[in-house]
Amino acid sequence: MDNLTDLSQIGEFGLISKLTEGTNIKNSSTLFGIGDDCAGLSYKDKIVLVSTDAMIEGIHFDMTYSPLKHLGYKACVTNFSDVYAMNGTPRQILISLSVSSKYSLEALEELYAGIKLACERYGVDIVGGDTTSAKQGMLISITVIGEANKEEVVKRSGANINDLVCVTGDLGGAYAGLLVLQREKVSFMANPNSQPDISAYDYVLQRQLKPEAQKTTIEWFKSKNIIPTSMIDISDGLASELLHICKASKKGCELYMEKIPIDYQTARTLEEFKILPETGALNGGEDYELLFTVSQKDYDKIKDEKNISIIGYITEENRGCKLVTPQNTTMDLKAQGFDHYKQ
Amino acid sequence: MDNLTDLSQIGEFGLISKLTEGTNIKNSSTLFGIGDDCAGLSYKDKIVLVSTDAMIEGIHFDMTYSPLKHLGYKACVTNFSDVYAMNGTPRQILISLSVSSKYSLEALEELYAGIKLACERYGVDIVGGDTTSAKQGMLISITVIGEANKEEVVKRSGANINDLVCVTGDLGGAYAGLLVLQREKVSFMANPNSQPDISAYDYVLQRQLKPEAQKTTIEWFKSKNIIPTSMIDISDGLASELLHICKASKKGCELYMEKIPIDYQTARTLEEFKILPETGALNGGEDYELLFTVSQKDYDKIKDEKNISIIGYITEENRGCKLVTPQNTTMDLKAQGFDHYKQ
Numbered sequence: 001m002d003n004l005t006d007l008s009q010i011g012e013f014g015l016i017s018k019l020t021e022g023t024n025i026k027n028s029s030t031l032f033g034i035g036d037d038c039a040g041l042s043y044k045d046k047i048v049l050v051s052t053d054a055m056i057e058g059i060h061f062d063m064t065y066s067p068l069k070h071l072g073y074k075a076c077v078t079n080f081s082d083v084y085a086m087n088g089t090p091r092q093i094l095i096s097l098s099v100s101s102k103y104s105l106e107a108l109e110e111l112y113a114g115i116k117l118a119c120e121r122y123g124v125d126i127v128g129g130d131t132t133s134a135k136q137g138m139l140i141s142i143t144v145i146g147e148a149n150k151e152e153v154v155k156r157s158g159a160n161i162n163d164l165v166c167v168t169g170d171l172g173g174a175y176a177g178l179l180v181l182q183r184e185k186v187s188f189m190a191n192p193n194s195q196p197d198i199s200a201y202d203y204v205l206q207r208q209l210k211p212e213a214q215k216t217t218i219e220w221f222k223s224k225n226i227i228p229t230s231m232i233d234i235s236d237g238l239a240s241e242l243l244h245i246c247k248a249s250k251k252g253c254e255l256y257m258e259k260i261p262i263d264y265q266t267a268r269t270l271e272e273f274k275i276l277p278e279t280g281a282l283n284g285g286e287d288y289e290l291l292f293t294v295s296q297k298d299y300d301k302i303k304d305e306k307n308i309s310i311i312g313y314i315t316e317e318n319r320g321c322k323l324v325t326p327q328n329t330t331m332d333l334k335a336q337g338f339d340h341y342k343q
Numbered sequence: 344m345d346n347l348t349d350l351s352q353i354g355e356f357g358l359i360s361k362l363t364e365g366t367n368i369k370n371s372s373t374l375f376g377i378g379d380d381c382a383g384l385s386y387k388d389k390i391v392l393v394s395t396d397a398m399i400e401g402i403h404f405d406m407t408y409s410p411l412k413h414l415g416y417k418a419c420v421t422n423f424s425d426v427y428a429m430n431g432t433p434r435q436i437l438i439s440l441s442v443s444s445k446y447s448l449e450a451l452e453e454l455y456a457g458i459k460l461a462c463e464r465y466g467v468d469i470v471g472g473d474t475t476s477a478k479q480g481m482l483i484s485i486t487v488i489g490e491a492n493k494e495e496v497v498k499r500s501g502a503n504i505n506d507l508v509c510v511t512g513d514l515g516g517a518y519a520g521l522l523v524l525q526r527e528k529v530s531f532m533a534n535p536n537s538q539p540d541i542s543a544y545d546y547v548l549q550r551q552l553k554p555e556a557q558k559t560t561i562e563w564f565k566s567k568n569i570i571p572t573s574m575i576d577i578s579d580g581l582a583s584e585l586l587h588i589c590k591a592s593k594k595g596c597e598l599y600m601e602k603i604p605i606d607y608q609t610a611r612t613l614e615e616f617k618i619l620p621e622t623g624a625l626n627g628g629e630d631y632e633l634l635f636t637v638s639q640k641d642y643d644k645i646k647d648e649k650n651i652s653i654i655g656y657i658t659e660e661n662r663g664c665k666l667v668t669p670q671n672t673t674m675d676l677k678a679q680g681f682d683h684y685k686q
Contacts, residue, residue, distance in 0.1 A: 031390060032498070035499070035500075035591065036428075036429060036498050036499050036500075036591075037394060037424075037425040037426075037428035037429055037499075037575060037576060038392035038393055038394040038425050038426055038428070038429045038431070038487075038489070039392070039393050039394070040390045040391070040392055040429070040491075040496060041390065041391040041392075041393060042390060042391065042493075043386050043391055044387065044388065045387065047374065047383045047384065047385060048383070048384040048385065048386055048391060048488075049381035049382070049383055049384075050381055050382050050384060050435070050437060050470065050471060050486070050488060051380060051381040051382070051437070051471055052437040052438075052439045052471060052472065052473050052484075052486055053439075053473050054439045054441055054473050054475050054484070056441055056475055056476075056477055056478075057478075058478045059475060059476055059477065059478065060475070081380075082380040082381050083380075083381055085379075085380035085381070086379060086380055086381045086383070088381070092393070094393060094394070094395040094486055095395075096395045096396075096397045096439070096484040096486075098397055098399055098482060098484075127393065128393060128394055128395060129395065130395050130396050130397050130484070132397050132399055132402060132403070133399075133402055134399055134402065134482075135399075135401045135402065135479070135480065136478070136479070137478065139441060139477075139482055139484075141395075141397065141439040141441075141473070141482075141484040143393070143395055143437055143439075143486040144381075145391075145393060146381070148383075150385075153383060155375070155379050156378070156379050156380075157378075157379075231380075232380060233380060248378065248379075
């Protein structure tokens with residue numbers, strides 16, 4: 001590629017204004033955005049929800065197979081997901097970007113194209129940021145701000161005995177996609193001229209590289225007057241997240257292995273890697289589906305919704321957290337989820 | 344040091360809860376903090392102010408001379424400063440920490456001791472965070488959330504012709520401190536047994552390693568019913584910040600070099616490094632003083648306040664931004680401030 005612009009030609013101030021060009025404000029809660037020491041927001045009687053998540057090159061993504069635009073999109077969506085997990089709506093983000101000089105202005109513009117696209121689709125305003133140089137690699141740290149009506153905020157701690165345990169979409173796909181990418185990277189490095197046929201993995205690759213957050217589920221809850229009793233987004237794997245809900249709610253659970261929703265392509269890919277699909281779905285992270293509990297009185301509203309699976313129920317704390325196999329044997333539910341420090 | 348705890352022994356979830364131990368909520372705007380996908384805040388009719396700033400090892404700090412506790416303190420204070428610069432009060436922070444495995448749990452606890460101390464002193468709640476592993480080094484990215492009354496928010500863009508240009512405290516100290524630290528690091532590396540006598544530099548070292556933000560100035564404004572017409576905090580140097588105000592306000596200015604407040608130790612240290620004290624004060628960053636403009640009608644309230652210096656005034660835009668020397672010669676005000684990409 002020719003004529004790439006070195007970051008040192010622009011300087012820090014130039015970079016921030018260049019990258020945030022063309023972002024206009026969509027939410028009435030955004031009073032003013034980039035251009036002062038702080039952005040100014042107005043939330044009145046709404047609860048303000050805030051969360052932060054970082055993605056680091058070499059840990060959370062690998063530049064050899066993460067297109068920059070997808071990376072920007074994913075960094076946003078994973079943050080929006082935290083707000084949806086509280087039954088809220090994301091409204092603003094602040095972006096803290098740390099990049100080494102190996103990245104050109106054009107590379108960062110590509111990253112920001114993904115950020116802007118995600119913000120456009122989810123109706124979120126970019127209200128601030130900080131761009132600093134790093135000695136190596138790239139780090140994207142995003143803080144999301146959102147809102148919820150006070151009586152509609154859903155925490156992890158509200159699950160009641162006999163509540164239904166539900167999950168949106170299907171699980172294990174993002175993990176399956178990661179396995180494919182890691183394998184193809186290896187095969188590509190062995191033979192740089194090989195062009196792997198990845199069309200057979202389109203769904204799982206999209207789950208890994210360009211996930212979506214559960215905006216439509218939250219809107220569907222509102223349309224049906226459903227307020228989950230507890231909720232969490234699945235970033236570290238179903239088992240780990242369900243244990244979080246049970247711990248915060250001081251409850252136990254029974255989870256039925258055969259009820260876990262798994263896409264056909266995900267199952268086939270995991271089997272190719274000699275991984276039991278249910279194991280991949282239980283422990284693979286980054287699906288960004290919602291795991292939630294609802295009262296049994298909401299069963300009729302939930303049961304026919306195609307995008308929601310009922311996978312278990314909540315029990316007394318002293319019964320523990322259990323996984324029930326198709327053979328009806330019961331074992332302790334264990335989190336073998338994603339933990340960067342143990343990898 | 345013996346018996347340090349390796350981060351891999353704890354894991355990511357353990358680390359977050361371990362580091363935030365003993366943090367209790369001080370503000371009524373904090374409804375709930377750590378433990379869910381988001382923290383929940385309530386701001387009613389106040390303007391919500393948000394900002395984010397990152398500090399990176401090897402770029403913003405050097406572990407050979409930055410004690411971890413001071414580093415945590417400084418990371419917080421620099422963010423609080425952004426809220427004070429809007430005439431607001433910081434209330435909550437989210438901490439995104441990225442660390443390599445060379446750091447032990449005890450090192451991070453030391454860092455958090457500084458974070459907690461700053462939050463205690465400034466009355467700020469820690470409401471969330473994200474801790475991830477890095478391939479090397481440390482990055483601390485903090486998002487601060489604060490509040491201001493709608494009619495009291497001060498932006499960069501409000502300076503009017505004939506307004507007084509004022510600055511709190513004194514300038515150039517943090518830069519002088521950095522020069523001393525960089526020199527002593529070099530001399531220490533040449534002779535590891537040398538113990539540099541740094542007592543002669545106590546003030547400038549403190550300005551660099553453990554700065555404070557202008558909480559008392561904001562409180563003083565309120566007590567005197569002063570609302571500045573424009574304001575910014577001095578992180579990149581006086582010249583750069585005054586140019587930001589003039590650009591945002593579409594005005595010019597005259598800045599009197601001899602009026603720039605400089606501490607005696609700062610001046611002496613800068614001269615030791617063959618730097619004109621005024622040059623160091625104009626271009627040295629990280630002082631975290633406030634630069635602001637007020638209407639001339641507030642002159643009587645300002646003139647006797649020891650911590651505030653009147654250093655110039657605002658002019659028509661077409662008169663440009665000018666620096667007036669003690670010899671009464673006038674030159675263009677130029678920003679030679681801190682710009683990471685150009686270093």
